[in-house]
Amino acid sequence: MTKIKNLPLSLFWVLLLTQASTLVTNEEDTRVNSSCLPGERAALLTLKVGFVDPKHRLSSWEGHDCCSWSGITCSKATGHVVKLDLSNTYISNPEWDVSPDDSYALGGEIRSSLLSLRYLNYLDLSYNDFNYTKIPHFIGSLNELRYLHLSSSNFGGIIPPELGNLSKLQYLDLSSNYLIDGNIPSQLGNLSNLQYLDLSWNYEIYSNDVAWLAHLTSLKLMDLSSVNFSSSINWERLGMLPHLQALYLSFCELNETTFSLSHVNFTKLLTFDLSENEFSNPQSLIWVWNMTGLKSVDLSHNNFDGRLFNAFKNMNSIEELQLGWNNLMDMKSSDLKNLTNLKILGLTGNQLTRDITKFMEDLSLYRLQYLDLGWNNFYGNLSGWIGRMTSLTNLFLDGNNLSGPIPLSIRRLTQLIDLGLSYNNFHSVVTEKHLSRMTNLATIDLSGNSLSLIVPANWLPPFRLRFAYLSSCRLGPKFPEWLKWKTNIIKLDISNTSITDEVPVWFWHVFSKALYLDLSKNNLSGFMPESLEFMSVTYLFLSENQFQGLVPRLSKSLSILDLSKNAFSGFLPSNWKKLILEGINLRQNSLNGSIPQFICQLKQLEFLDLSRNFLVGNIPNCGRSNPDPNKKNDSRLALNTNKSFVEQKYYAKLTSLFLSYNNLSGEFPKHLTHFSSLIALNLENNNFFGRIPPWIAKKLPSLRLLLLGSNRFNGTIPDQLFQLEQLQILDLSNNNLNGIVPCSMKTLKLMTIKDVTDMGPGASDLITEWWLFILDYIMMIVIEVDTKGELLDFKRNILDFKSLDLSGNNLVGNIPEEIGALEGLTNLNLSRNKLSGFIPRSIGNLQLLESLDFSNNELSGSIPSSLADLTFLSHLNMSYNNLSGRIPSGHQLQTLNDSSIYEGNNGLCGFPLPIECSESKITSQSFVSENKNSHEFYVGAIIGFAVGAWMVYGIFIFSTSWRVAYFVIVDNMYDKLYVFVILNWARSTWK
Numbered sequence: 001m002t003k004i005k006n007l008p009l010s011l012f013w014v015l016l017l018t019q020a021s022t023l024v025t026n027e028e029d030t031r032v033n034s035s036c037l038p039g040e041r042a043a044l045l046t047l048k049v050g051f052v053d054p055k056h057r058l059s060s061w062e063g064h065d066c067c068s069w070s071g072i073t074c075s076k077a078t079g080h081v082v083k084l085d086l087s088n089t090y091i092s093n094p095e096w097d098v099s100p101d102d103s104y105a106l107g108g109e110i111r112s113s114l115l116s117l118r119y120l121n122y123l124d125l126s127y128n129d130f131n132y133t134k135i136p137h138f139i140g141s142l143n144e145l146r147y148l149h150l151s152s153s154n155f156g157g158i159i160p161p162e163l164g165n166l167s168k169l170q171y172l173d174l175s176s177n178y179l180i181d182g183n184i185p186s187q188l189g190n191l192s193n194l195q196y197l198d199l200s201w202n203y204e205i206y207s208n209d210v211a212w213l214a215h216l217t218s219l220k221l222m223d224l225s226s227v228n229f230s231s232s233i234n235w236e237r238l239g240m241l242p243h244l245q246a247l248y249l250s251f252c253e254l255n256e257t258t259f260s261l262s263h264v265n266f267t268k269l270l271t272f273d274l275s276e277n278e279f280s281n282p283q284s285l286i287w288v289w290n291m292t293g294l295k296s297v298d299l300s301h302n303n304f305d306g307r308l309f310n311a312f313k314n315m316n317s318i319e320e321l322q323l324g325w326n327n328l329m330d331m332k333s334s335d336l337k338n339l340t341n342l343k344i345l346g347l348t349g350n351q352l353t354r355d356i357t358k359f360m361e362d363l364s365l366y367r368l369q370y371l372d373l374g375w376n377n378f379y380g381n382l383s384g385w386i387g388r389m390t391s392l393t394n395l396f397l398d399g400n401n402l403s404g405p406i407p408l409s410i411r412r413l414t415q416l417i418d419l420g421l422s423y424n425n426f427h428s429v430v431t432e433k434h435l436s437r438m439t440n441l442a443t444i445d446l447s448g449n450s451l452s453l454i455v456p457a458n459w460l461p462p463f464r465l466r467f468a469y470l471s472s473c474r475l476g477p478k479f480p481e482w483l484k485w486k487t488n489i490i491k492l493d494i495s496n497t498s499i500t501d502e503v504p505v506w507f508w509h510v511f512s513k514a515l516y517l518d519l520s521k522n523n524l525s526g527f528m529p530e531s532l533e534f535m536s537v538t539y540l541f542l543s544e545n546q547f548q549g550l551v552p553r554l555s556k557s558l559s560i561l562d563l564s565k566n567a568f569s570g571f572l573p574s575n576w577k578k579l580i581l582e583g584i585n586l587r588q589n590s591l592n593g594s595i596p597q598f599i600c601q602l603k604q605l606e607f608l609d610l611s612r613n614f615l616v617g618n619i620p621n622c623g624r625s626n627p628d629p630n631k632k633n634d635s636r637l638a639l640n641t642n643k644s645f646v647e648q649k650y651y652a653k654l655t656s657l658f659l660s661y662n663n664l665s666g667e668f669p670k671h672l673t674h675f676s677s678l679i680a681l682n683l684e685n686n687n688f689f690g691r692i693p694p695w696i697a698k699k700l701p702s703l704r705l706l707l708l709g710s711n712r713f714n715g716t717i718p719d720q721l722f723q724l725e726q727l728q729i730l731d732l733s734n735n736n737l738n739g740i741v742p743c744s745m746k747t748l749k750l751m752t753i754k755d756v757t758d759m760g761p762g763a764s765d766l767i768t769e770w771w772l773f774i775l776d777y778i779m780m781i782v783i784e785v786d787t788k789g790e791l792l793d794f795k796r797n798i799l800d801f802k803s804l805d806l807s808g809n810n811l812v813g814n815i816p817e818e819i820g821a822l823e824g825l826t827n828l829n830l831s832r833n834k835l836s837g838f839i840p841r842s843i844g845n846l847q848l849l850e851s852l853d854f855s856n857n858e859l860s861g862s863i864p865s866s867l868a869d870l871t872f873l874s875h876l877n878m879s880y881n882n883l884s885g886r887i888p889s890g891h892q893l894q895t896l897n898d899s900s901i902y903e904g905n906n907g908l909c910g911f912p913l914p915i916e917c918s919e920s921k922i923t924s925q926s927f928v929s930e931n932k933n934s935h936e937f938y939v940g941a942i943i944g945f946a947v948g949a950w951m952v953y954g955i956f957i958f959s960t961s962w963r964v965a966y967f968v969i970v971d972n973m974y975d976k977l978y979v980f981v982i983l984n985w986a987r988s989t990w991k
Contacts, residue, residue, distance in 0.1 A: 036066040036074055040081050043116035044072070052108035055090075073122070080119035087149065088127035105129040105153075110136050117142070121168075124149040132156035132178055140165040151175040151198065158182030159205065164190040173198040175223065180204040184227070189215035200225035200248065209233050214240045225250040225273070230258055239264030239287075250298070251276035256284035263287070271296040275322065280304060282311045289315065296320040300346065303327060309335035320344035324372065329353065333362040344370040348396070353377040356402060360385040367391045374420065375399035387412045396420040398445065406430050406451070411437045422469060423448035430473075432459050439463055447471035447493065457481045464488040471495045476522070479503060484510045491516040495541065502526035512536065520544050520562065528552045533575075542566065543585065551586070554579060564588055564609065572596055583607035587658065595620055595664075609658035611682065618666040619659065622674070653677060660684035660707065668692060668713070673699040680705035684731065691715035692732070697723040704750075709733035709805065717742055717806070725749035729801065733829065734808035741811055741830070746821035751802050753824045754848060803827035807853065811835060815854075820845035831855040831877065839883075844869040851875035855904075859883060863908075868893050880904030886917045 041064065048061050060070045066081070067074035073083035092101035106128040114120075114136075121144045135155050139148070140162025146169060155177040163172070164187025172194060179202040188197075189212030197219060199205065206228035214237035216222075222244065230253040242265045249259075255278040264287045272294060279285070280303035288297070289311040297318060299308070304326040312318070316338050329351040336342065345368060352359075356378040363371070364385050371392060378400040387409030389395070395413070398420045405428035406421070413419075414437045426449040435441070441463040446453070452474040459482045468489050476499035483489070484506050492514060500523040508529055511517060515538045524545040531553040532540075541562045548567040553575045564587035572591070577598035584602075587609045594617035595610065654675050660682045667690035672678070678700050689712040696703070697720045706724070709731040716739030717732065724730075728750045746752060802824045811833040819828075820842020828849060835857040843852075844866025852870070855877040862885035863878060873892045879900060884907025887893075897912040909917035 036064075036072075036081060037079055040117055041066040043113040044069070044081070046113035047111050050109035050111040051106050053106055055104045057086075057104060057106065075119065078119070081117045082119055082144075083122040084117065084120060085122065085124045086128070087124045100127040100152075102129065107131055109133070112136070112138050114138070115141055119144055121145055122147040125153055126151045126173070128153040130154050134158070135160050135163075135174070135179075137162045139163065142166065143168070145169055147171045149173045151177065154178060156180065156203075159185055159188075159199070161185035161187040164188050166191065167193065169194055170218075171196045175200045175202070178203040182206075183208055184212075186212040188212060191216060193218055195220045195243075197221070198223040199227060200250075202226065204228070206230075207232050210235060211237045213238050217241060217243070219244050221246040223248040224252065226252065228253055230254070232258065235259055235261055236263070239266065241265065242267060244269055246271040248273040249277070250274070253277065255279055256281050260284065261287050264291075266291060267293075269294060273298040274302070275299060276301040278303060282308045285311070291315075293317055296344075298322040300324040300326070300348075306330035306335075312336070313338050316340050318342060320370075322346040324348035324350065326350055333359045337362055340366065342366050343368060346370075346372040347376070348372045348374040350376055353379075356380040356397075356400075357383075357385055360389075364388045369415075370394040372396040373400070377401060379403070381405075381407075382410065383407045386410050389413060390415070392416055393440075394418040397424065398422040400424050402426065404428075406434060408434060410434055414438065414440070416441055418443040420445040421449070422446060425449070426451055428452070429454050431455060432461075436462060441465065443467040445469040446473050449473060453480075455480075455482055460485050467491045469493045470497060471518070472497070474498050476500055479507070483507070487511075490514050493518040494522075495519060496521040498522070499524060503528075505529075508532065508535065515539065515557075517541065532558075551591075554581075556580070559583070559604075561585065574598060577601040580604050585609045586613065588612040590614060592616075594618075595659075604653065606653050607656045608654065609656070611658045611660040611662065613662055615659070615662040615664060617664065619664065619669045619672075621669075621671045655702075656680040658682040659686065662686055664688065668708075675700060677702060679703065682707040683711065684708065685710040687712060689713065692718060692721065692737075694718035694720040697721060700724075701726075703727055705729045707731040709735070709808075711735055713737060715739075717811075719744045722747050727751065728824075729803045731803065731805040732809070733805045737806075737809040737811060739811065740813035741806065741816055741819075741835070743816040743818050745804075745816070746818045748804075748822060751804065751822040751824050755824075801826055802848075803829075805829040807831040807833065809833055814838070815840055815859075817842050819843065822846060823848070825849055826872075827851040829853040831857065833857055835859060837861075839864055839867075841866050843867060846870065847872070849873055853877040854881065855879040857881050862886070863888055876901050878902050878905065883908055886910045887913065 044061065044066055048058050051058065058070065060068075066072055067079070071085045072081060073085070074080060075082050086106060088100040088105050090101045090104035091098060106125070107130055110125070110130070115138055120142055123139070123142070123145060124147070126149045130153050132154055134157035135150060137160040139145075140160060143166070145166050148166070148169060148171065151173045152175070155174075157179065159174065159179055159182055164185060167190065169191050170193055172191065173196070175198045182205050184199065184205055184207040186209070192215060194216050195218050197216065200223045208231055210229070210232050211234040217240070219241050220243055225248050229249075239261050244266055245268050247266075247269060250273050254274070269291060270293065272288060274285075275298045279299070282289075282304060288294070292314060294315060295317060297320070300322045301324070304323070306328055308323070308326070308328065309331055312321075312335075318339050319341050321339065321342060321344065324346045325348065327350065328347065331350070331352065332354075336345070345363070352373070353376070356373070357380045359378065368389065369391055371389070371394070374396045375398065378397070379402065381402060381404030383404065386407060390412055392413050393415050394417060396418070399422070401424065402421075403425040406426055411434055416438050417440050419441065420443070422445045429452045430446070432455040439462045442465060444465060444467070447469045448471065453470065457478075461482060464486050466488055468491070471493045475494060475497040479499055479501045480494070483492075487510055489511065490513065492511065493516075495518045503519070503524055503526065512535045515536060517537055517539070518541040520541045520543040522545055524542070524547065526547065527549040528547055529552055530550070532555050533553055535555045536557050537555055538557055539560045540558060543562045543564040543566070545566055547563070548569070550570045551563065551568050551572055553573045554561065556579060558579060558581060560583040561581060562585040564585045566589055568586070569590040569592065571593045574596070579602065581602050582604050583606060585607070588611070591610070591613040592615065595615055597620045599605070599608070600620055600622035655677050656679055657675070658680065661684065663686065664683070665687040668688060670693070672681070673695065676699065679702050681700070681703060682705065684707045688708070692708065692713050692715065696706070701724070703724050704726050706727060707729065710733065713732070713735040714737065717737055719742050721730075722742055722744045725747070727748055730748075804822065804825060805827065807829040808831070811830070813835065814837035815830060815835055817840045819840060823845055825846050826848050828846065829851070831853040832855070835854075836859065838861040839854065839859055841864045843864060847869060849870050850872050852873060852875070856879070859881040860883065863883055865888045868888045868890040871892045873896070876896050879902060881904065883902070883905040887902060887908055887910040889911060899912045899914070902908050902913055909915040
């Protein structure tokens with residue numbers, strides 16, 4: 001949902017920026033018909049040669065009249081080039097976004113011939129792509145420059161100190177680049193004429209001393225958002241900017257200790273943004289509360305509590321107040337009673353638990369235009385107060401506990417542009433009468449409620465929606481016809497809306513300009529159009545329906561496609577190789593044939609799920625012609641490799657590959673070594689064979705999911721596999737693996753940790769950006785846990801699930817004691833192997849276990865009492881082993897009253913088995929199980945004694961000299977001992 005503020009205060013800043021962008025020389029500047037100066041024309045042509053121009057934006061740069069070239073402005077008086085505007089202003093879809101189209105971006109090199117334009121006062125290279133190159137230091141020699149705009153152009157490196165030489169500069173914007181590892185140069189303090197400064201949203205810049213700010217006495221707007229000021233000093237110098245009207249310090253790692261101002265001279269300050277910092281004490285900002293002229297304050301995403309509201313009692317000039325995502329759970333609407341000019345109020349995410357009707361008693365007196373109370377704990381209903389808020393243009397009440405019907409009085413909000421009521425407990429029916437007067441409505445979000453939207457089939461909406469979110473509302477059973485009238489929708493979500501119908505032909509044409517379409521989780525049937533190439537759609541979600549026939553040819557604009565859980569059949573269309581697809585989900589259809597080779601040509605592909613189809617053959621080799629990681633690369637072979645496969649930088653983008661439940665075959669694909677960014681790999685239930693390669697950990701270090709179960713892999717489990725520190729789900733079940741369970745499992749670092757936050761600094765690095773994308777994309781993953789002979793579906797958030805499944809193999813030996821180190825496990829399955837020995841006592845360390853299966857092995861001894869410590873255990877299977885003794889009791893084990901859990905162990909007794917434990921049996925069995933190690937010790941000691949004695953006696957028997965020497969030593973010792981005893985006895989008698 002977009003939250004648009006088209007209000008007077010916002011328009012003020014738009015006008016300010018527009019005015020700033022017109023800063024040029026005092027001369028009358030315009031394009032002239034006469035030719036420009038030859039030297040400057042040559043300099044521009046040299047500049048053009050350095051640029052990379054994929055869309056030929058500079059095609060007009062030819063001929064003698066450079067003043068008529070695109071982006072060039074010359075002085076009418078002198079003919080000199082005074083303005084160079086090469087900003088990328090090409091918008092791919094104005095209906096959806098205002099961000100420029102990257103395909104039109106200039107790149108390459110900015111050549112020093114620019115210095116020949118000695119009278120240049122305006123330079124704009126914004127929204128291009130210079131591939132992390134440094135901002136040229138020679139720009140600081142353009143002495144006449146007044147306007148410099150380099151934002152959003154992928155510049156890297158540090159801010160050149162030479163920019164401080166631009167003494168006439170009035171506008172400087174370096175925002176949204178990748179400027180890194182640099183202290184903001186104090187030389188920028190020399191720009192005494194600067195009125196607009198924007199260094200925000202770079203990668204990593206900081207300032208240890210902000211004293212240089214005091215010299216920018218002409219500043220009107222300063223945006224330093226995301227600059228690291230955690231160690232900065234001399235903040236008191238900031239207060240010496242008398243003309244400052246807008247100050248943005250969002251996301252700067254500031255708090256009461258690092259940011260303190262005792263005196264300020266901000267007599268003209270209108271806008272102050274301190275959001276996304278770490279403040280909690282309102283008293284540290286006492287200078288803010290004394291500024292009675294402030295109109296806009298943003299303190300959202302801090303740690304303020306209810307004490308904050310005492311600070312606003314003298315600030316009745318405030319028109320916009322953003323306080324979302326703090327700790328204001330105790331605030332009351334009466335705390336705002338003095339803010340009589342308030343038009344914009346944002347209180348989202350503050351844990352406010354209030355009856356919304358009482359809360360709105362005071363606020364409804366104001367002429368509020370924008371109100372956001374979303375993601376709190378408000379309860380009650382909309383009746384009564386909603387009809388009085390007639391000035392509202394934006395209303396967001398999403399994510400609360402509001403209930404009851406949507407009252408008819410809501411139609412009085414005739415100015416409403418955005419309406420967000422999602423994820424509450426609203427019920428009943430919404431009809432055309434509720435919406436009939438909302439002629440300005442552009443966004444509606446009713447998703448996640450129990451509402452039915454019932455309107456006549458021929459209803460003509462009075463508005464032109466741009467965003468419609470109606471997920472989980474009831475729109476069916478017929479497809480809603482009203483969507484085709486007066487629609488301007490670019491984002492539509494009607495998933496899970498009980499539609500049982502065919503998608504009408506008009507839908508694909510009416511929504512041909514939409515960029516986001518979600519019709520999933522309905523009962524839509526029939527065939528899709530043969531081609532969707534005419535559409536502009538970027539995200540298309542049609543999963544969990546009944547579509548059949550061939551998969552259609554897709555639009556070139558498509559980025560994410562989800563057609564999972566339908567009845568599509570046949571092969572994938574060949575035109576896909578020309579697409580820019582980033583994510584494909586075709587899970588659970590009826591696709592057949594082999595995986596097409598053109599999959600390798602999807603250069604942007606990061607997520608691919610073709611599981612649960614009828615695919616055969618091998619995984620296409622998208623790697624080099626010599627994929628064996630154990631062999632050295634042969635440059636001669638690489639030269640002969642098909643070009644589309646040589647570009648490994650594209651292939652390496654793939655992060656998630658799901659191919660389970662097909663009929664694919666072959667050895668473990670060696671060319672997967674090129675998937676260095678792979679996070680999830682699922683090859684379960686296919687016909688892969690051979691050994692599991694030891695190079696997986698080295699070549700695929702980012703793996704979080706590795707699922708190889710139900711194939712024909714053989715050999716031992718390589719120890720190297722347990723070096724995957726980020727692995728949280730490993731499934732090697734139902735193969736032909738042999739050998740022992742490796743003891744090195746404790747190196748599975750993520751499985752040893754109960755909570756990611758326990759990992760300390762850097763823990764968030766494990767949750768990569770694309771791992772979160774997978775969560776958003778597939779929402780919930782189904783992990784099939786084989787326990788008690790059944791497949792149990794664990795439908796979980798994947799971050800909470802950690803699993804190790806080695807069941808159904810030929811593993812032998814003991815269960816290693818090191819298993820107890822995997823304290824983060826929620827599922828452990830070692831069933832259907834040939835494991836022997838005892839169940840290790842360390843099993844009690846796995847206190848997050850929900851499923852444990854050791855069945856169908858050759859385990860013996862007693863079940864350790866530490867099993868009772870597993871308080872989350874809900875699935876347990878110890879059947880068909882040689883276990884004996886009393887079954888442990890207590891805690892969660894008492895709820896597992898199914899006797900089949902322990903069947904096939906003739907020596908077990910106690911609950912839940914019908915066999916009671918007699919003392920003799922318990923003692924005997926306990927002795928056998930608890931003291932088996934002692935028996936082994938005694939047997940070993942006896943054998944050792946016998947062997948040692950035989951070695952000594954053997955020497956005496958076969959060596960005469962050793963035998964004689966031995967008895968001589970014994971005789972001598974006897975003589976000495978005899979003399980010692982007689983002498984001591986004689987002395988005691990004499991005394």
